[in-house]
Amino acid sequence: MTLRLRQPAIAAPSDRSFWLQDIAAAPVTEPLLGEARTDVAIVGGGYTGLWTALRIRERAPETRVAILEADVCGSGASGRNGGQVHSWFAELDQICAVVGEAEARQLCLDTVDAISDLETLQRQGTIDMDLRLDGWLWTASSIAQEGAWKRAMAMTDAAGVQRFRTLTAEEIAQRTGSTASYAGVVETHAGTVHPAKLAVGLRRLALSRGIVIHERSPVLEIVPGGICTARTERGSLRAEKVVLASNAWLSAIPELRRHLYVVASQVIATAEAPDLLNHIGWRDGASICDSQRQVLYYQRTPKGRVIFGRGSGEVAFRGDFGAGFNRSPQHGSGNVRELHRVYPSLRNVPAEYDWSGPIDCVPEHVPVFGHLTGHSNILFGMGYNGTGIAQTPIGGHILASLALEQQDRWSSSGLVGLERRRSLPPEPLRYLGAKLVRMAIRRRNDIEIRNGKPDKLTRIISDFKPGGGPA
Numbered sequence: 001m002t003l004r005l006r007q008p009a010i011a012a013p014s015d016r017s018f019w020l021q022d023i024a025a026a027p028v029t030e031p032l033l034g035e036a037r038t039d040v041a042i043v044g045g046g047y048t049g050l051w052t053a054l055r056i057r058e059r060a061p062e063t064r065v066a067i068l069e070a071d072v073c074g075s076g077a078s079g080r081n082g083g084q085v086h087s088w089f090a091e092l093d094q095i096c097a098v099v100g101e102a103e104a105r106q107l108c109l110d111t112v113d114a115i116s117d118l119e120t121l122q123r124q125g126t127i128d129m130d131l132r133l134d135g136w137l138w139t140a141s142s143i144a145q146e147g148a149w150k151r152a153m154a155m156t157d158a159a160g161v162q163r164f165r166t167l168t169a170e171e172i173a174q175r176t177g178s179t180a181s182y183a184g185v186v187e188t189h190a191g192t193v194h195p196a197k198l199a200v201g202l203r204r205l206a207l208s209r210g211i212v213i214h215e216r217s218p219v220l221e222i223v224p225g226g227i228c229t230a231r232t233e234r235g236s237l238r239a240e241k242v243v244l245a246s247n248a249w250l251s252a253i254p255e256l257r258r259h260l261y262v263v264a265s266q267v268i269a270t271a272e273a274p275d276l277l278n279h280i281g282w283r284d285g286a287s288i289c290d291s292q293r294q295v296l297y298y299q300r301t302p303k304g305r306v307i308f309g310r311g312s313g314e315v316a317f318r319g320d321f322g323a324g325f326n327r328s329p330q331h332g333s334g335n336v337r338e339l340h341r342v343y344p345s346l347r348n349v350p351a352e353y354d355w356s357g358p359i360d361c362v363p364e365h366v367p368v369f370g371h372l373t374g375h376s377n378i379l380f381g382m383g384y385n386g387t388g389i390a391q392t393p394i395g396g397h398i399l400a401s402l403a404l405e406q407q408d409r410w411s412s413s414g415l416v417g418l419e420r421r422r423s424l425p426p427e428p429l430r431y432l433g434a435k436l437v438r439m440a441i442r443r444r445n446d447i448e449i450r451n452g453k454p455d456k457l458t459r460i461i462s463d464f465k466p467g468g469g470p471a
Helices: 018-022 048-058 089-098 099-124 151-160 169-176 194-210 245-253 272-281 333-343 390-402 429-448 456-462
Strands: 034-043 065-068 136-139 163-168 183-187 212-214 219-223 230-233 235-242 261-270 287-289 296-300 306-315 351-361 368-372 375-382
Touching: 018 194, 018 351, 034 048, 034 230, 048 065, 048 194, 048 296, 048 390, 065 375, 089 151, 099 245, 099 390, 136 163, 151 163, 151 351, 163 169, 169 183, 169 194, 219 375, 235 390, 245 261, 245 351, 296 333, 306 333, 306 429, 333 351, 368 390, 375 390, 429 456
Parallel strands: 034 065, 034 235, 065 212, 136 287, 235 375
Antiparallel strands: 136 183, 163 183, 219 230, 230 235, 261 306, 261 351, 287 296, 296 306, 368 375
16 A cells, blocks of 8 residues: 655745754755665655664665655754753653653663763764753743652652752843743753754765765655655655654654644744843853743854744644644744743844744654554654654664664664554544643643633643643
């Protein structure tokens, strides 16, 4: 049975993220033309696809690897996110629920190592990604948000890993230049990155290691078989293994859509205002989150812009999203409102960029990997839930082991296999229910941020939101 993939709505240049507009465009690689053959074909040229290709190349240099990217590498979630880098320890409880305590602790430590690897890549001059490990602040700005980190902190302490340190209100104000958040913790070995610079750097590294990349080559369909065929508009690529690494776009496949829902996240970037940010005390490259259900996440760039993101909660029916998930018609008005609440002193600093992006979410808030039923040579990875910069390197390890059929801790990870994951309700119940929950969450956030108490019905409906956590 042929697998038909969903075609992305390529963003217009002005609708791309600040990150993608900020970098010099690299020469686009040749699209796939005619027939070609490889050992492993990877669909998707973002972090997951690039890390998977690099891991395969490291372990089996003789293996031919080709990446098919619909637009340009990093144009999807990898170039649209908030640039926050932190370990998996904040989600330790959720990971434990999927893989058990021992592996969860190891996976979290793996993300710590991944952050160190990024640091090494930058220090050695391999990838200039503007990585600044000034910490990740997980904060509360209302009574309802207080203590959101307590379970994660207790579990990491019990595991003998002290990843978080409690902050006072004064420390938070000194670090962030805002008094909106007054309680929280910091993960010190964490921080921020320029997402597009990281994506382009990984692309350059992959090309230097002999990995073939075909950009502007959206895959229309995949014909399964002992040798699979990935067809684009102008060519076809035959491969023994296919890795589906296109995140939210995997919702086109019914088997995966039962476990995957797609939501939008909205981000803005202000004009440069370094003197003002210095004046209020916001000087370093820490990443900052609050703990509301539609989480706020923000950072200061080296040149003094504020990147301010917010989960919009907008859900795609049947996971089918279009240009509205590139740039919202509201142009980040909700983000601007929240920015001015958190930073009143920035009211006269305009938002120069606004963009959106689809997030691939699974109910457990922990990614899942594996192969499609009946097709052991068609692999997938999805469900990063908006937390992927230090996590996709781990996904790359898992997918590389699966593709190379290596029996190791990666291929036997508890993150592998859909059978242990929850299915979502069918459409249209899923979409209608999600819209109802979104309305309740917005109402609850607006009430709780003023330290009010939402009514019982609002609390009940909003609590149906899958998963949780800081991002």
